[in-house]
Amino acid sequence: MPKEKRFPYVAGMNRLAALVAAASLLLPAAPAHASTDGERLVSNQAELNAAIGTAGTIVMADGTWQDTVIDLRAPGPLTLRAQTPGKVLLTGRSALSLNSPDLTVSGLTFTSGQAPDGAGSVISFNSDRGRVTDTAVIDFNPGDPATPYYWVFFKGGHNRFDHGLLKGKAHQEPLVGNDRGPAATYNRVDHTRFADVPNLRRNGMEALRIWGYGQWAEEGAEEGAYFTIDNNLFEHVDGDDEIISLKSNHNTVRNNTIRQSSGGLVLRYGNYNTVESNAIIGDRYPASEGIRVSGDHHVVRGNYVQGVSGYGLKVTSGEHLFDENNQLDYLTPDFVPQPNPRTPHGYLFHYGQVTDSAFTGNVFTGNAKSDIHIGWFYKNHWPGYQMVLLPERNTFTGNLSHRPEGGVAVTTSVQDTAPPLAKFSFQPNAFRGNVVYGGTLDVNPPNSTEGIKVVPSRDWTPPAPPRTEETGPSWQAG
Template sequence: MKSILFTVFLLWIAAVGQAKDYRIRSAKELEALVLAPGDRVIMEEGVWKDQKIVFKGNGSKARPIVLLAANPGKTLLTGSSSLEIDGSWLLVDGLSFANGFLTEGEVINFSEQSSFCRLTNTAVVDYNHPDEKVDYRWVSLRGIRNRVDHCFFKGKRHQGVTLIVWLSEKPNYHQIDHNYFGPRPELGRNGGETIRIGTSTWSFHDSLTMVEDNIFERCNGELEAVSNKSCKNVIRNNLFYECKATLTLRHGNDAEVYGNFFLGNGKPGTGGVRIIGENHKVHDNYFQDLTGSSVSAAISVMAGLPNPILTSHWQVKNAVITGNLILNCKEPFAIAAGYNPGRYLPALNTIFAKNIIVADVSPLKWYDEKVVVHFEDNLILSKSYAGTPEKGFELKNEALKKMPDGLYLKPGQSAFKPFWEREKIGPNWATLNTSFPVLSF
């Protein structure tokens, strides 16, 4: 038995020893390689102009195939350069795209055949066509179980989503985490989302994508910073800092949104979470100093369209909104936002419970007073509240405890450091802003 195990061990050692390192200077050199599990392709430092990088191969969980920069951040892809990730267990690490643009397609694409692939420690900065109406994406996630993490995206001024998840007949289980989405200026029309999970026409398909531990700083491309257009996604523990754009559950059902921070600092039009569709759970989020109203309120539940088509605003049903902390926001809770004579279906079976709201006026803004909402065990904290709280709200004259970083604690909550103070966000080679001051109120 020992001899058999020893033989297996020697075979394993021999297999591991077959992994190779390749140093390349062009996309053409990569194209000529036949890659095996464990191989590494090292891209030389310098400017790579107009390079169509196609990274193909099939690695394994234990031995992925790696494409990496010789010096992270110093392999600079410019001009019309792009990257295609096509295979399984492929890892891309340390690239930087700048000083270039495309005319269509995507700067970085995970192919439909890709699975268990990863893009990490990579940046796309100001990769803009001179004509802002030219539509292309910076990252497209196709395939299944792919991951984008610790990347940096900033300054997208032209038409098209920064990062999009495309759907198929089966769930894709993608993971988008620890990325830094820097400022995106207002586009002035639709098509300026920072992340979109799905499309309207595929919105009733399950995606099961996870979006967590990302920073969105002044992402103002359009009304939606994160646009959920599929089912059963989780969006948790992200920071939205001075964003006019909202986290919008635009299409699809069964999303869960929790642990996110929305810090507006009183900037004009800053918003929170917008709810459309069925069976969404929005809980334990933190909203502070947001000035948006109606569809840009801290939490807004939309009115629905009758006989909707896939691109319409569907009726809200069974929304559960619990445990959120809402401080000094212009409209803590907007009910039937977007109501008009053509969009009038009321939200059904909405539960608003155990939320804590710091406000001197009513936390409720009714855009259609016929809507029925179940309010239970909500707490209003104020020293100068005007009026009588509605049923399901208790008024207390007390203040919350403030931490040194400007964030406030719920009653009984222990002091903590938010994720952006505890974990590395963005590429390990990039120096990014990690100080997000919170204004007092």
């Protein structure tokens, strides 16, 4: 049998291939799911932790992520997203925190679980310029309703939570909160749907509670939280009588819709806030309210309040605390002041007097109680509280009141001029171009009815309410 003929070139190539194959066994394996475009697909907590800080974009694989705590921090911008929006389910004791600037998270769903023990919130913005979008927290409740944590909380500044769904919160603390610290400024919540929050008869279950400069009666005019709440939808949000609670200066609440919810839109503490182009549709839902205002230099314009079971607009009386030397002024021995060491003079009023604010172009229709009540809460809890400072120097311009069932449209509280209150006098509020259809007036000094036109006919069609843009995650059904 003839001997096989060997070709030196082919033999050399075979030896080279063998050497390359052997050498490859000594090299470290490439990371699982790595791609050449900077994205990394991860499928468990260990892979996720390894990818944080090393990949530009992390993609969480679809499926259930049990007991997953996502601690995001990176030396530069980082994106974390669901493989399919809405299909990454964080269950058990899971949470997300953004702990360095310029982080973006999208497409996650927290459900069938609760925040880890000791966690203050499910989603935490602990740094600046973060964004969480297209994300939901649904029924993420502890076994004990008294267990307190937020679902979204802002400690840093210039952050945004948008196109979210926050549904079914049934435990202590608001859904969304802003920190008291000076870093928590210029944050925003927008295009988010809030839904199905039961009334557990517990205080402190607002949809949004915005703390910041101004909460403790600080006297600076420029400082504030500068929080923006816009284009959100609230449906059956019944946890607190303050659905949106502003407790700071310089916030904006714009183009939101509150529908069939117990409570109202409340400026509780702080000054220089703007509330505009919101629609509150009560449909006589139990305990539904319109807008309540305390403090000074606010702008309330272009809002629409329909069919609430309470008042359309409550402009509160303020509490008298101090004399001209900032010493406590006891009008009676039974006064019980509210001490607070954070305030400039050691005590905090229950409600701030409303002054120098503008109420313009608001529409009220079909509400059960007065559409505008100026001086609400006057002498409430007297003499323990000294709620005796009537609103003054405010302007009411171009507001429309429609009373299809009649009743009082505009009410101003009657001042008690007997001692010890005889020393107080107030400037009038100004009314210009306001119209009442089918209602009556109960306006008392120092105010007058000049600038309020009463049309007896109830046959008037109010304009359509402002419309909120599309809310909620892109992937939500319905």
